[in-house]
Amino acid sequence: AGEGATIDGKAVADQIRKEISASVALMKGKHGQVPGLAVVIVGERKDSQTYVRMKRRACAEVGFRSFDCDLPGDSTQQEVLDAVAKFNANPHVHGILVQLPLPKHIDEEAVLAAISVDKDVDGFHPLNIGKLAMKGREPLFTPCTPAGCLELLDRIGADLRGKRAVVVGRSNIVGMPVAMLLLKRNATVTICHSASVDMASIVREADVVVAAAGQAQMIKGSWIKPGAIIIDVGTNPIDDASRKLGYRLVGDADFDSCKKVAGAITAVPGGVGPMTIALLLKNTLTSAERFYE
Numbered sequence: 001a002g003e004g005a006t007i008d009g010k011a012v013a014d015q016i017r018k019e020i021s022a023s024v025a026l027m028k029g030k031h032g033q034v035p036g037l038a039v040v041i042v043g044e045r046k047d048s049q050t051y052v053r054m055k056r057r058a059c060a061e062v063g064f065r066s067f068d069c070d071l072p073g074d075s076t077q078q079e080v081l082d083a084v085a086k087f088n089a090n091p092h093v094h095g096i097l098v099q100l101p102l103p104k105h106i107d108e109e110a111v112l113a114a115i116s117v118d119k120d121v122d123g124f125h126p127l128n129i130g131k132l133a134m135k136g137r138e139p140l141f142t143p144c145t146p147a148g149c150l151e152l153l154d155r156i157g158a159d160l161r162g163k164r165a166v167v168v169g170r171s172n173i174v175g176m177p178v179a180m181l182l183l184k185r186n187a188t189v190t191i192c193h194s195a196s197v198d199m200a201s202i203v204r205e206a207d208v209v210v211a212a213a214g215q216a217q218m219i220k221g222s223w224i225k226p227g228a229i230i231i232d233v234g235t236n237p238i239d240d241a242s243r244k245l246g247y248r249l250v251g252d253a254d255f256d257s258c259k260k261v262a263g264a265i266t267a268v269p270g271g272v273g274p275m276t277i278a279l280l281l282k283n284t285l286t287s288a289e290r291f292y293e
C-alpha cells in the first residue's frame with residue numbers, strides 16, 4: 001500500500017506571513033500606520049497563555065502593533081466589557097481578539113457581541129457568524145482556524161464542489177464554521193458529533209475529513225476512504241515519557257494508520273495550528289487596510 005502526502009501547514013503559514021510583512025511595509029510607507037491587534041486574556045489557563053503568547057509574538061514578527069490586556073481570572077463581566085470598549089474606541093487597534101474559553105462566570109456571548117463588528121478578526125461576533133451561515137452573504141471576517149483549513153485545501157488543489165465532506169466536531173470555534181465554509185464551496189457536508197451513531201461508516205463516505213473533536217487519535221485508518229484528504233485540527237497532549245515535558249501533542253486522527261490510506265493528511269503539530277495564526281494576521285491586515293484605504 002502507498003502512503004498519502006503530509007500537508008505542511010508550517011511552510012504555507014510561513015509563506016503567508018512573508019506576504020503580510022511585505023504588505024505592512026507598504027502600509028507604513030503609504031499611510032504611516034501599521035496594523036494593530038489587541039489580544040485579551042482572562043485568567044491563567046496554561047493552554048490559553050501559550051496560544052496568546054504565540055499570537056503576540058507573531059504580531060511583532062510581521063511588524064504589527066500588539067496591544068496586551070491580561071485580566072485576572074476573578075475579573076468581573078464589566079471589567080472584560082470595559083477592556084473591549086477601550087479597544088473598540090482606539091483607532092490604532094484594528095483587530096480585537098478575546099481568547100476563549102472565558103472563565104465560567106463571564107458571559108461569552110455578551111463579550112463577543114460587544115466587539116466592534118469591524119474589528120472582529122476572530123469572526124465570532126454573531127453578525128459575522130450569521131452571515132457566514134447564510135447563502136449569498138459574506139462575513140467581514142472568517143474564523144481563523146476554519147479559514148486556515150480551507151486555505152490548506154486550496155493550496156493542495158482540492159476541488160470541493162459536489163464532494164462529500166465530513167466534519168467531526170460541532171464547536172462554535174471550529175466544527176460549525178468550517179462546515180459552513182465547506183458548504184459555501186458546494187461540498188455535501190455532514191457534521192458528526194458525540195451523539196452520532198456509527199461515526200466510522202459516516203466518515204468512510206468522506207472525500208474530505210475535518211477532524212475537530214478534541215479526542216486524541218479517535219479517527220482510525222480503517223475509517224478512511226482510500227485517497228481522502230484529512231485536515232486534522234486536534235492538538236491533544238498524550239503521555240510520552242521519552243519527551244522532555246513528559247507528553248507530546250497528537251491530532252484527532254490516528255496519524256500513522258490514517259496516512260497509509262489517505263491521499264493527504266495534515267501534520268500535528270505543524271499543520272493547522274500555524275495556519276490559525278497566519279489567518280489571524282491576515283484578518284488583522286485586511287481590517288487595517290479597510291480603515292486606511
Ligand code: GUN
Nearest residue numbers: 097098099100101122173
Ligand atoms: N480558543 C481556541 N481557539 C481560539 C481562537 O481561534 N480564537 C480565540 N479567541 N480563542 C480560541
